[in-house]
Amino acid sequence: MTGNLDTTFDPASIEAKWRQHWEAEGLYRPDRPDAEPFTIVNPPPNVTGSLHIGHALDNTLQDIVIRYERMRGKDALWVVGTDHAGIATQMVVERQMEERQDKRTNYSREDFVAKVWEWKEESGGEITNQLRRLGCSMDWSREQFTMDPHFSDAVLKVFVKLHQQGLIYRDKRLVNWDPKLKTAISDLEVETQDLKGSFWHFKYPLEDGVTLADGRDYIEVATTRPETMLADMAVAVHPDDERYASVVGKHVVLPLTGRRVPIVADEHADPELGSGAVKITPGHDFNDFDVGKRAGFAAGDMLNMLDGEANVCQVSDGLVPEEYLGLHRFKRDGENGARELVVQRLKDGGHLIPHIAKTKKGEEVEHDAEPRTIATPFGDRGGVVIEPWLTDQWYVDAETLAKAPIEAVRNGDIEIVPKSWEKTFFNWMENIQPWCVSRQLWWGHQIPAWYAEDGSVYVADTEEDAQAQAGEGIELTRDSDVLDTWFSSALWPFATLGWPDENAELFQKHYPNNLLVSGFDILFFWDARMMMMGQHLTGQNPWPRLYLHGLVRAADGAKMSKSKGNVVDPLGLVDQYGADALRFFMAAMESQGRDIKMDDNRVEGYRNFATKLWNATRFCQSNGIGASSTLEAPKATTAVNKWIIGEVTETLAALDKAMADLRFDAAANTIYHFTWDRFCDWYLELIKGSIDDETKGVAGWVLDQIFVMLHPFMPFITEELWTSQGDRAAYPLITAKWPEPGAGVDADAKREVEWLIGLTSALRTAKNELGISPGAKLDAYCEAPSPLAKEAVERNTASLERLARLSSITFSAPPAGAAMQIGVGEDTLAILLEGVVDIDAERTRLKKALETSAKEVKSLEGRLGNANFVERAKPEAVEKAKADHAHHSAEVERLEAALTRLG
Structure with missing residues (x-):
């Protein structure tokens, strides 16, 4: 599978190939019986559902975590499955019946449920295929469904047990009643x-x-x-x-x-x-x-x-x-x-x-x-006004079950990230109401309760057990209601692993789970109830950490809804920019405690980032730079090679810290800036023209470290590039080892290379400010150079000429004449401008531009300081005014600096 890369990066051509390969080879859960377990479970989407942008965020974050832990050698298990979604699924099937002038009540309960199962086998679960397109590395071989026989048995056993303990009871109370769905x-x-x-x-x-x-x-x-x-x-x-x-x-x-x-x-x-x-x-x-x-x-x-x-x-x-x-x-x-x-x-x-x-x-x-x-x-489904309605329903004593989770969060056994959600959690849990768990549907887990004519109720695992309780000759009728789907999904972290068989191998090894990633909007409906059930039924918290992410909002900050017409189709973005670009956008924008504003331009920007890495790899291949064969950093003698190895070490440390803190934005931005800025923009430029065997070894190793560190965020392109760099079919990137550079930071090399970078950047900025062609070669003078400047110049003359476009740097006072001053570190360089730029004309141009921007700044300050404008104008108009003010303020600073350079 190795070879030269295509000229153009085409996400679609590689994504299908790799997701099929990973799944077919069992690489989403490699055989690691003795490895430390790491387990997460996905919030099971409705079997009727299709991937929306919230799913894309939620599952991207989970996949980043599971790929990261898999590469760190863990027995990483990501449990996947779907929820039977009582109301939603029954509505889908009934709607199809209506199209055929048919209806549910024309059938017995058993026959209707059989039709739902038929629909599920033929059409249900499309969302799982969509999750595959996103690159979700779940254990698809063990895909779960909340109506699977083993799961249904667990649900009924829990109901019976809680009833025996007095924690489930029947009561007459008000409920949210949907008169359309009844x-x-x-x-x-x-x-x-x-x-x-x-x-x-x-x-x-x-x-x-x-x-x-x-x-x-x-x-x-x-x-x-x-x-x-x-x-x-x-x-x-x-x-x-x-x-x-x-x-x-x-x-x-x-x-x-x-x-x-x-x-x-x-x-x-x-x-x-x-x-x-x-x-x-x-x-x-x-x-x-x-x-x-x-x-x-x-x-x-x-x-x-x-x-x-x-x-x-x-x-x-x-x-x-x-x-x-x-x-x-x-x-x-x-x-x-x-x-x-x-x-x-x-x-x-x-x-x-x-x-x-x-x-x-x-x-x-x-x-x-x-x-x-x-x-x-x-x-939300019936579309009619809800009626608070007094009726007999089954309830869970949530107040009693909430005590253990409250204590677990309070004493730190469960950490909620971000911590700001703890106050909301305590407020709800400490004022929790009885939980109504019965629904008047046919599709779902039918409540295991039987009634006698005198009103007596018998709760049991089977009808035979209920009859035995009632005694011979007592005619029993089963409760026709089913359980709320949140009741069954509350068992998800352990019932998916073989519980209530506490000796089940998966349950023994993978429960408690390690982490739950969830939207904050289901903190109480799902997360808190898993805490309740986990603690009460297994004696253990379901996980030690709960990460709550925000919502993905429209570009203007509005909540997405079909009625507003601002819903974004994540698969459309995948088609347009690739799954890697969408995933990276989600990670980079996920800042703890904040919602994400959808921005197609940012997604496109991350597609460009992928293209940048693709082209960098092509450059390496064209210069004989291939795969590395070592985890440890190669030996390096030149400053630039020592520097880039140190940069890898620092990037790895920052990335690991961000992942430990669940700072997805910091993790994504760390690897982004290292890849684009340090490796592509500087290292590859610095080594051009001097790619010897040492540099080939270092560059190949660094590129491999990028593939590994970037893989959790952008799995498709990194696997493709990893494979193209060398013949390592038995060592795919998805199961590669996380970096272990075994190297520190060479302080001298870091100072030297950053001096070169600082000088080049400052000179390029100054040229741009003064309208000097980027390719123009200039002469520089440094009257009192620091030891660092002398060493950097002496050892990097070729690089300075190629990158900074400096014909020479003379360590003496500059001759008389127009010159601009460039500061780098503790050194000041004078760059001669005679014959390079028309000083008077340039000064006139800069002053005119400065006056224009200064005038705009003053005008915008007046507008933004007007309360009427800020309060009454459209939000987008206010935002534009703020952006324009920031732009012209920056222009004022830039132009003033340019005039200062001219003297």
Whole structure:
């Protein structure tokens, strides 16, 4: 597979070849039975999913870590798999049925589930192929699925065990109910949208003979959901609100239903908001549910006025008037719903308090309600407004299970990186609510609970065990619900390794895992729950470190969404720039605690970086520089070779530190600058024309170190270049050893070469400032050279002439005439300008350009100092003004320096 490289770097031609080779040869998990284990698990994507930019970031970071640890000789295992994604998968299959004028309810549960499995085998899991395109070196031979038999067995055993321990129980509570999908959903599946709505004010009559201190015989309440008054059970006022102190404990009689409900004192009521009195509907509002409990209402006695499709149904006290029964909660298909009818009837009965608004002319206009922008919860898949709904569900005692993870993070057994997330973690975990784990679906892990006619519940691994508990002759019916997918995925770090068989070889060696890389948005839905389950079920934390990365945002900083049309397809970027360029962008931009702004230009820049390395390798090959045969640095006698070996040593140390600290940006930028700046731009230029055997050996070794250090970030191009440099098919880069230079930094060589680089850079800058051709050869004088300057010049005359374009450097005072001053280290050199540049014309040009930039700086400072502009202008306009200000400020400094050089 060795040979000369193509003239042009083409990512597409090499990526498919190498990912197939690595996987076919088993190189993602080489056989290392005695090696130290290193284990990570991927957040299992939905089996229905396709690769989005967040997946690309998350999995790139994981792959960098696993490739790094594999090269360090570890038994590196990256567990891969997909989640069965109950709601998402069931929706996909049902949607396909609808296209054929078919539906789920035409089938038995078993037949429908069989159809889902059929879909999964034919179409599911496309995202795993997309992860392969990204270069993810997962152990594909052991790909997992949360509905695999061994995993399903583990899930059911955990449910039974936690139930036996009293940590799983059935309860009546409020849930996020999706009336379209007719199931409870998690908070993560709720999207809040700001909608234009209304705020109505109503009179709730006080019971006979009761009045407020101001003489009113009613309490004013306000609501954005008037339809729920059909299930009101109380009115709450603040305990310190003197306006209502005399009526606390008394009652109001609700209009429409005639229900007599108490006035309760509760701090939930805000005296400063509206009238200070709030209607309490514990069966349809999460805050009201808590108020109701504090007021002494048992959950079983709370009123539920809606059915599973959000249509009005009769409540337990039978007081909902018949005309409302069957109405949808909102207006639908042109027909008024319960909301519209409730408002109309209250208005008819004189219970509506109109909202008085003023026109622009100052005239008062009466409206039924006050317009409001209301944060409204929607189901992310069903697409309808979520209803807080009172229903019987299965719950996990999360408060008890949270205690061990809280302690683990507090005492440092689990490190959260960045540490700033700890406060959020503690705040949520210390105020955690019961975890609803049942879903009203057919696809998923069916809950192992059976019911007798008398309401008794029997939880067991199998129906036979449940029947044995119930006794002969007791007819049992299995719970039709399935478990929340977050419940099963909470077992991912250990159930994928053979648990609950604690003697399983993989579990013994690879649990606990070493690290979890996750988006911060699933800290509580997945990460914290793995901590809970890991600690409780295995007695060990699932991993000692949790790394939380940010979101990938659009170029303007906005959150990506399909509705905004700003979603970026990572595979499109791979097609355009190559997987290596996208991966490097992700790493270089991943700064702890910050989101990433998408920038195609940066991705293109890293494609150019890959091309730079490709061309550098071609240069080496054309000069007889091939593969190295040693881990240790070759012996070097010249300053430039000693210097570059020292640069490798320093780069390696910085890279290792960055990886240890999980500073992906620092790691990427470290290898980037060494490769581009030190090796390509300087070392290869310095050795041109003097490539002897020693230099060939050093250059080949350094290039190999670059391939190895860069491989975790850019695996495809580095493997291709590594292979092209020599015949080492039995020693592919993916399993090569991490660098061990065995060399230090030669301080003298470093000072000498950096003096040469400093002089060349300063001279090139000065030429550019003064409009002198880069190729113009100049003469320099150094009146009082340092010992370093003398040695550097004497030993590098050819390099100075070729790189700095200096015909000579004379160690004496310069002759009279125009000259520019160049500083390098402690030395000052005078560069003669007579005959090189028209001094007067150049001074005039520079002054004119300086005046223009200075004027722009002053103008932009005025604009940016104007609060009206900064606050009211479009963000992109403000950003452009800041960028322009920075540019012209830099120009002022550059032009002033150029004028100073002219004298």
